[in-house]
Structure formats: C-alpha cells, structure tokens
Amino acid sequence: MTYASHYECTLCHRRYPFDGVMTSCPACGDAGILDIAYDYAAMGRTVTKAYFEHNSDFSIWRYLPLLPIAGTRHEETLRTGWTPLYETKRLAAAIGLNRLSVKDDGQNPTASLKDRPSAVAVLDAIARGYDTVACSSTGNAASSLAGQAARMGLKAVIFVPKRAPVGKLNQLLAYGADVIMVEGDYKDAFRLSKQAIAHYGWYDRNAAINPHLVEGKKTVSLEIAEQLGWDVPDWVVVSVGDGCTVAGVFQGFHDLFMLGITRRMPRILGVQSTGCQPFVTAAVRGGPLVECEEDTIADSIAVGIPRNPIKARRAVDASGGAWIAVSDTEILAMMKLLGSTEGIFGEPAGVAGLAGLKAAVERKVVRPDERVVGVMTGNGLKDPANAKKAVGTPALLKPDLQELIDYMDRKNDKGCVR
Amino acid sequence: MTYASHYECTLCHRRYPFDGVMTSCPACGDAGILDIAYDYAAMGRTVTKAYFEHNSDFSIWRYLPLLPIAGTRHEETLRTGWTPLYETKRLAAAIGLNRLSVKDDGQNPTASLKDRPSAVAVLDAIARGYDTVACSSTGNAASSLAGQAARMGLKAVIFVPKRAPVGKLNQLLAYGADVIMVEGDYKDAFRLSKQAIAHYGWYDRNAAINPHLVEGKKTVSLEIAEQLGWDVPDWVVVSVGDGCTVAGVFQGFHDLFMLGITRRMPRILGVQSTGCQPFVTAAVRGGPLVECEEDTIADSIAVGIPRNPIKARRAVDASGGAWIAVSDTEILAMMKLLGSTEGIFGEPAGVAGLAGLKAAVERKVVRPDERVVGVMTGNGLKDPANAKKAVGTPALLKPDLQELIDYMDRKNDKGCVR
Numbered sequence: 001m002t003y004a005s006h007y008e009c010t011l012c013h014r015r016y017p018f019d020g021v022m023t024s025c026p027a028c029g030d031a032g033i034l035d036i037a038y039d040y041a042a043m044g045r046t047v048t049k050a051y052f053e054h055n056s057d058f059s060i061w062r063y064l065p066l067l068p069i070a071g072t073r074h075e076e077t078l079r080t081g082w083t084p085l086y087e088t089k090r091l092a093a094a095i096g097l098n099r100l101s102v103k104d105d106g107q108n109p110t111a112s113l114k115d116r117p118s119a120v121a122v123l124d125a126i127a128r129g130y131d132t133v134a135c136s137s138t139g140n141a142a143s144s145l146a147g148q149a150a151r152m153g154l155k156a157v158i159f160v161p162k163r164a165p166v167g168k169l170n171q172l173l174a175y176g177a178d179v180i181m182v183e184g185d186y187k188d189a190f191r192l193s194k195q196a197i198a199h200y201g202w203y204d205r206n207a208a209i210n211p212h213l214v215e216g217k218k219t220v221s222l223e224i225a226e227q228l229g230w231d232v233p234d235w236v237v238v239s240v241g242d243g244c245t246v247a248g249v250f251q252g253f254h255d256l257f258m259l260g261i262t263r264r265m266p267r268i269l270g271v272q273s274t275g276c277q278p279f280v281t282a283a284v285r286g287g288p289l290v291e292c293e294e295d296t297i298a299d300s301i302a303v304g305i306p307r308n309p310i311k312a313r314r315a316v317d318a319s320g321g322a323w324i325a326v327s328d329t330e331i332l333a334m335m336k337l338l339g340s341t342e343g344i345f346g347e348p349a350g351v352a353g354l355a356g357l358k359a360a361v362e363r364k365v366v367r368p369d370e371r372v373v374g375v376m377t378g379n380g381l382k383d384p385a386n387a388k389k390a391v392g393t394p395a396l397l398k399p400d401l402q403e404l405i406d407y408m409d410r411k412n413d414k415g416c417v418r
Numbered sequence: 419m420t421y422a423s424h425y426e427c428t429l430c431h432r433r434y435p436f437d438g439v440m441t442s443c444p445a446c447g448d449a450g451i452l453d454i455a456y457d458y459a460a461m462g463r464t465v466t467k468a469y470f471e472h473n474s475d476f477s478i479w480r481y482l483p484l485l486p487i488a489g490t491r492h493e494e495t496l497r498t499g500w501t502p503l504y505e506t507k508r509l510a511a512a513i514g515l516n517r518l519s520v521k522d523d524g525q526n527p528t529a530s531l532k533d534r535p536s537a538v539a540v541l542d543a544i545a546r547g548y549d550t551v552a553c554s555s556t557g558n559a560a561s562s563l564a565g566q567a568a569r570m571g572l573k574a575v576i577f578v579p580k581r582a583p584v585g586k587l588n589q590l591l592a593y594g595a596d597v598i599m600v601e602g603d604y605k606d607a608f609r610l611s612k613q614a615i616a617h618y619g620w621y622d623r624n625a626a627i628n629p630h631l632v633e634g635k636k637t638v639s640l641e642i643a644e645q646l647g648w649d650v651p652d653w654v655v656v657s658v659g660d661g662c663t664v665a666g667v668f669q670g671f672h673d674l675f676m677l678g679i680t681r682r683m684p685r686i687l688g689v690q691s692t693g694c695q696p697f698v699t700a701a702v703r704g705g706p707l708v709e710c711e712e713d714t715i716a717d718s719i720a721v722g723i724p725r726n727p728i729k730a731r732r733a734v735d736a737s738g739g740a741w742i743a744v745s746d747t748e749i750l751a752m753m754k755l756l757g758s759t760e761g762i763f764g765e766p767a768g769v770a771g772l773a774g775l776k777a778a779v780e781r782k783v784v785r786p787d788e789r790v791v792g793v794m795t796g797n798g799l800k801d802p803a804n805a806k807k808a809v810g811t812p813a814l815l816k817p818d819l820q821e822l823i824d825y826m827d828r829k830n831d832k833g834c835v836r
Contacts, residue, residue: 058476078502078504078761078762079502079504079525084496084497084527086496086497086569090571104527107497107525107527109502109522109525109761110761110763111797111799146761147757147761147763148761149761150757150758150759150760150761151504151760151761151762152761153508160812162814169809169811169812170798170799170802170805170806170809171763171798171799172812173754173809173810173811173812174753174754174757174758174763174798174805174808174809175757175758175761175763176754176757176758176759178813178826178829179812179813180812180813180815180822180825181812181813181814181815182814182815182816182817183814183815183816183817184817188817189817191817192815192817192818192819192822195819195822196819196822199819199823200826335592336591336592336594339565339568339592339593339594340568340592340593340594341568341594342568342569343496343527343528343564343565343566343567343568343569343570343593344496344569345528345565345589345592345593379529379799380588380589380592381529381588381589381797381799381800382799384588384802387588387592388588390592391587391588391591391592392591393587393591394578394587394590394591394597394598394599395596395597395598395599396580396599396600396601397598397599397600397601397610398600398601399600399601399602399606399607399609399610400610401610401613401614401617404598404610404613404614405617407598408596408618411596
C-alpha cells in the first residue's frame with residue numbers, strides 16, 4: 001500500500017486524487033509538473049524511528065512506505081541504494097571544512113543514482129501490466145533502466161542519437177536492451193521514441209518529470225538522514241541538470257521533517273557547470289529560466305532546457321540554499337582530489353557538486369564549521385575518456401632503480417609526491 | 419585480536435608460530451606457501467550463528483574474528499563486501515539448472531573482488547607502521563590497492579608495464595597513486611618494483627601468495643553461506659588465475675565447517691580460459707603445472723605460471739570438485755547472457771566462471787538439480803574494449819516510425835527480439 005493521498009500541480013495548484021498513474025496536470029499539460037502529497041498522519045503511525053531500527057532491508061525498499069508505489073516484486077530488483085556515506089576528513093581539510101561526508105551513489109548496481117528512480121519505474125511498469133519499458137537517452141537513466149529491466153525480465157528499448165559514444169552503449173547492449181541508434185541528434189531520437197512508445201504502448205520512462213519516478217530519488221536523502229542518526233546536516237550539495245535529483249533530495253528531507261523524525265531541513269546547494277547553467281543564471285538575474293548552450297564534459301547535467309524547473313528552484317529557495325556554477329577545469333580537479341584523498345572515483349557530473357562546494361567555501365557561502373553532505377551521483381568508470389582528461393598520464397621510466405630514485409627525488413623536491 | 423594460531427607450510431608441512439608477518443616458509447622459500455591455522459575451539463566460543471544475527475556491520479569486517487588481523491581502523495576503509503547474492507532464475511533456465519545464485523562482487527568499492535584482500539592489506543600495512551604500499555600490476559589488485567590506500571591516507575606506488583591499456587590506468591591515477599610506467603614488459607615492471615620496495619622499505623602487496631591477504635578473499639564464501647542461511651550449495655563456481663581466489667573460496671567454507679556452523683563443504687568448479695589453462699591441463703595429465711601461454715581476453719586470469727598452485731588444486735580436489743576451460747567466445751557470450759537475463763554486467767574474467775558452469779552442465783559434470791552459486795569477480799565497466807567485443811553494435815535507423823516498425827518486425831520474425 002502507499003500513503004500517497006493526492007497530486008497537486010506545481011503551476012496551477014489544482015489537486016487531483018492519487019491514482020498512481022497521472023504524470024502531469026491535465027489542465028496545464030506537460031509543464032504542469034505534479035507534486036505527490038502524502039497522508040503523513042497515517043504514514044507516521046507506521047514510519048517511526050523504531051520502524052527503521054527493526055528493519056533489516058538495506059536497500060531503497062526499506063523506505064517503501066514513503067514511496068507512491070505498492071512495491072510488487074520489490075525484493076527481486078537489483079540491490080539498489082543504502083550506498084555508503086563516508087566521513088571524508090582528508091577531503092574536508094583540503095577544501096576548508098571541519099565536517100564533510102560524501103554519499104557514494106556510484107556504488108549503485110549500474111553505478112549511478114539513477115538506479116533509484118529506474119527501480120521504481122520497473123516496479124511501476126510491472127504493477128501496471130507492461131512487458132516493455134522504453135526511453136531515449138545515452139546516459140545513466142538509460143543504463144539503469146536497461147539493467148533493472150533485465151533483472152526483472154522486462155524488455156527495454158532505448159533510443160540513442162548517432163553521436164552516442166560507443167563506450168556508453170556497452171552497458172545498454174550488455175543488459176540486452178534493444179538499442180535503436182537514430183540517424184540524427186538527440187531531438188530526433190526523442191521524437192522517434194515518443195512515436196514508437198505511442199505506437200507499441202510501451203511503458204514511457206522518458207517522463208523524467210513523472211512524479212512517481214522522481215520520488216525514487218528522495219531515498220538518497222532518507223538514507224543520508226538515517227546514516228547520520230537522524231541528525232540533519234547544515235548543507236546538502238548536489239549537481240543539477242533537469243532538476244529532478246535536487247527536487248528528490250529536498251523531498252526526502254521534507255518527508256522526514258513532516259513525520260517529526262527530524263527537527264529541521266538542510267540548506268541545499270545546487271551546482272551546475274559554467275558551460276550549462278540555466279538555474280544559476282536565473283537565480284542571479286531573476287525571472288524564468290532561459291535556454292542555454294550545453295557545453296560541458298559533465299554530460300549528465302548538460303541540460304539546456306531543464307524539465308523540472310519549479311521543483312528544483314523551490315528546493316533551493318525553500319531550504320534557504322544557494323546556486324553556484326563551476327568550470328570543467330574545477331570539475332576535473334575535483335575528480336582527482338576526491339579520488340586521491342578518499343578513494344572515491346566519480347564521473348564529471350558525479351563530482352560537480354563537490355567542486356561547487358569547494359567554490360562555495362572559498363566564496364564564504366558555506367562556513368567552515370557547517371556540517372555538509374555531498375552527493376556523488378555516478379561512478380568514474382562510466383566515462384573513461386573524461387576520466388583520462390582528469391588524471392593525466394603516468395611517468396615513463398627505464399627499468400632502472402637509480403632512475404626511479406632520481407624521479408622520486410625530483411617529485412619530493414617539488415613537494416608533489418602525495 | 420585474532421584466533422590465528424600458527425602457520426603450516428603447504429610444501430614441507432613445517433609449523434611456525436603465528437606472528438602476522440611471515441609470508442612464506444623460511445625453509446622452502448617463495449614456493450613454500452603458508453596455510454594459516456586457527457584455534458577453532460576458541461574462535462567458536464565467539465563466532466556462532468547467534469553472533470551474526472546480532473551483527474549490524476554489513477561489510478567484510480563482520481567476519482573480523484575469522485581473519486588473521488586485529489583490525490586497526492577497519493571501520494574507516496572503503497565499504498567492502500556484503501555484495502548482493504542474486505537468485506538468478508532466468509540465467510538458471512538458460513543454462514539448464516534449477517537453482518543458481520550469482521554473487522556480484524563487481525559491486526565492491528573499486529568494482530572487483532580484489533577489494534577484499536586489498537582492504538586487509540592496507541590495515542595490515544597500517545598496523546605494522548607503513549605509510550606507503552606498493553605493487554606491480556595493471557589489474558584489479560592495483561586499482562583496489564590504490565583506492566583502499568587513498569581512503570586510509572596511505573601513499574600507493576604502482577608499477578605498470580608500458581603496454582598497460584590507458585583505460586586501466588584511469589582508476590590508478592584517479593586514486594592518486596604514483597604510477598610508474600616501466601619501459602619494458604610485465605617482468606621488467608615487477609623486477610623494478612621489487613628493487614624499489616626493498617630500497618624504500620614500502621609495504622609489499624606483490625605477494626599475492628601472502629597468506630594474510632589471501633584470507634581476505636575467503637570473506638566471499640562466508641557471505642555466500644550466511645546469505646543462504648548457512649545452507650551450503652552443492653557447487654561454487656569461480657574463475658582461476660594464480661589460484662588465490664579459489665583457495666580463499668575453499669578456506670571460507672572450511673572455516674564455517676570447522677566451526678560447526680555449516681554441515682558440509684560445497685564442491686568447487688575451477689574455471690580457466692582455454693587460452694591459458696595450466697590448472698586444467700595439469701588436472702587432465704596429472705603431475706605438476708607446466709607454464710603456458712597467456713592468450714585470453716580474460717586478463718585477470720591470464721596467468722601462465724600460477725603462484726598459488728598447491729592451495730588451488732587442493733581446493734578443487736579436497737572438495738570433490740572439477741576443472742574446466744572455456745574459450746573467449748564462450749566468455750563473451752556469457753557477458754551478454756548474464757547481462758541480458760539478470761542485469762549483471764561483468765568483465766571477461768568476472769563471468770568466466772559462469773561460462774564454465776554452462777559448459778559443465780552441458781558435459782553433465784554439474785547436474786540440473788544441484789544448487790549452484792557462481793562468483794562474478796569484476797565489473798564490466800572496467801574493460802570497455804572487451805565489453806564492446808561482447809555486445810556488438812546497435813541498429814542504425816532513420817528517424818522514421820515506419821522504418822522502426824519494419825525493423826522490429828524483422829527482429830520478431832527472426833525470433834531474436836528479447
């Protein structure tokens with residue numbers, strides 16, 4: 001069962017009874033992104049601190065009563081969530097903080113945070129009788145959908161543009177998805193996927209705005225809060241593309257606050273790349289978002305027209321948070337810094353939040369004594385080409401001990417042996 | 419504390435008191451691989467089924483009392499182990515078994531089973547006062563050592579041959595290891611690393627035969643047994659290179675049997691590639707292992723001169739198991755089959771065990787009604803080039819619905835739409 005009670009349109013604020021199916025406001029169309037409201041009084045009779053103390057399911061499904069799905073066959077999915085939250089002392093010291101933790105969501109089954117909503121998507125598809133799920137993407141949404149679908153015995157059809165990097169196709173093809181490479185750009189792939197989904201009646205995972213799927217993302221916050229013993233941090237930092245993840249991060253803390261399990265909300269730092277920063281620009285200039293270029297190596301957050309602007313801006317505004325943008329150079333530097341100080345290897349969009357945190361500390365947006373959690377959203381193994389840009393090339397030496405000793409001495413003189 | 423009581427040489431059977439430092443038999447030299455023996459009577463007063471029921475540490479450290487280290491700062495390592503054990507019904511049906519589970523060790527922090535011994539290695543290094551760890555490798559031993567070292571604030575120096583694939587260097591460099599690329603082949607890199615380790619007094623992770631590290635690998639079996647409710651399967655399947663992993667797999671089940679927690683041992687199926695199968699050849703012909711070519715895409719098990727032959731052969735022989743070899747073609751086919759039926763993406767050496775299991779069922783070595791667990795040792799994201807060989811390329815279509823419908827019809831006619 002679910003404690004979801006009704007939908008409320010974020011644009012016109014009309015309310016609709018909860019049916020588990022509605023994906024946007026009938027009055028406002030696709031722009032009418034829906035909130036899902038819960039009966040917290042009823043939920044609170046089940047969901048208490050004690051409920052979690054006696055829960056031995058260490059995956060996102062320990063939070064099933066907080067989700068808008070009933071959870072048919074949830075115990076069969078790839079094991080998703082309950083990723084490690086590391087206290088990161090060396091990284092904290094390097095960027096000037098006293099207390100910093102990193103949530104390593106690259107440890108999810110297909111190696112990104114997107115496994116959370118995709119796990120919800122496949123259960124939703126099964127509950128509603130679909131045997132095929134589809135979307136157009138070359139990124140983590142597609143690979144997580146393909147992986148979770150394979151695990152549950154569903155077919156997956158994924159539409160990708162011709163320029164899709166071969167490396168990113170490997171996961172999709174390995175998971176046995178029908179991958180349709182479309183002669184054209186992303187918009188062509190998206191359009192064909194919409195036509196095909198309508199023609200065949202497949203389950204539509206394109207709808208990143210689908211509120212049921214976005215709710216899957218909030219499990220990352222539920223875990224952070226529980227892993228900190230329900231002690232909410234001062235800031236939570238996350239990179240922002242279409243706005244769904246930052247909305248989910250907010251929603252998780254909101255649920256716990258409404259249930260009385262936590263006593264306050266964290267401030268949310270939304271981080272974009274300077275190569276694609278519609279939210280940051282809108283925050284500075286005021287007014288609505290303006291479409292912008294998508295010129296960044298952090299492909300998972302290269303979204304020139306964010307699909308979920310209202311929820312994303314509300315998350316930052318309502319939490320008393322802030323927006324910040326960082327360059328690709330800063331992102332690549334953070335890949336190296338995070339890996340070398342903490343042994344966590346992230347893809348560019350995965351570490352962009354932490355790069356933004358470093359900048360926010362330098363600009364005194366975040367104070368050194370504030371407790372911070374950074375969400376690392378994807379594994380560095382997903383993007384070998386950009387990883388290479390971050391890490392450089394190794395020293396090449398003759399197989400001679402004296403040459404090695406000279407090399408190590410030179411490095412030590414420069415103070416750059418770590 | 420540890421319950422390790424003494425070492426026993428696998429060659430000459432001399433015994434030595436346990437000191438936590440000895441790596442091979444003083445009388446036999448490097449070939450004198452040591453067993454670590456435990457005081458099971460004393461261990462059994464702590465380690466019982468009830469002990470695990472009340473243990474909330476879901477990592478390899480829940481098994482700390484079964485390891486030969488005291489565990490200084492063990493709670494700070496990358497979260498290692500307690501990887502998912504999936505009941506894999508679709509894969510089982512595809513290869514003709516009733517009950518098959520897959521242990522997905524690609525879900526470890528640096529994406530391979532090697533995180534288990536490397537976590538033990540960094541704790542051992544810390545306990546013994548080292549600040550730098552070193553090894554020569556381009557594979558999972560190196561990346562797991564570099565990641566675990568970074569997490570614990572140790573320096574890592576990794577020696578690689580010049581031919582090391584750039585992709586495999588990314589993880590090492592991202593983790594901030596000093597990577598020394600040696601002009602020459604693997605033997606040159608190994609030799610220089612030994613000289614440098616002796617010169618600088620670094621901790622030596624080259625010693626794959628180091629019995630303390632091999633014990634870290636046995637945690638995979640401890641988890642399998644516990645995840646099955648202490649109900650030991652009929653067979654456990656694992657790919658074999660130098661022989662340390664299969665030895666660890668045996669040792670974990672042996673410990674539980676000696677403690678009386680389990681009632682029997684599983685049979686162990688050791689799987690090699692036909693391109694490098696010294697164990698399989700020796701099993702067929704009898705007598706000692708003979709050096710062979712290393713001609714396989716499964717690089718993690720491409721070991722022409724296995725370093726741990728006695729323990730590996732004993733694991734298979736003493737368990738009443740079997741040896742089998744599979745071709746690279748069969749390995750690549752299993753990458754695709756495992757991914758598409760279960761959503762688990764493995765590297766070639768990672769899925770080689772399951773490819774061998776399929777062959778063993780076909781040859782009636784393993785019966786359909788026997789319960790089997792396959793150990794999947796490494797994530798497919800680690801090796802993009804070979805993944806591409808397994809998965810092929812996607813269909814390229816014009817952005818036209820009718821063309822898509824025709825394509826899907828053709829696939830359906832061929833019966834190859836999944």
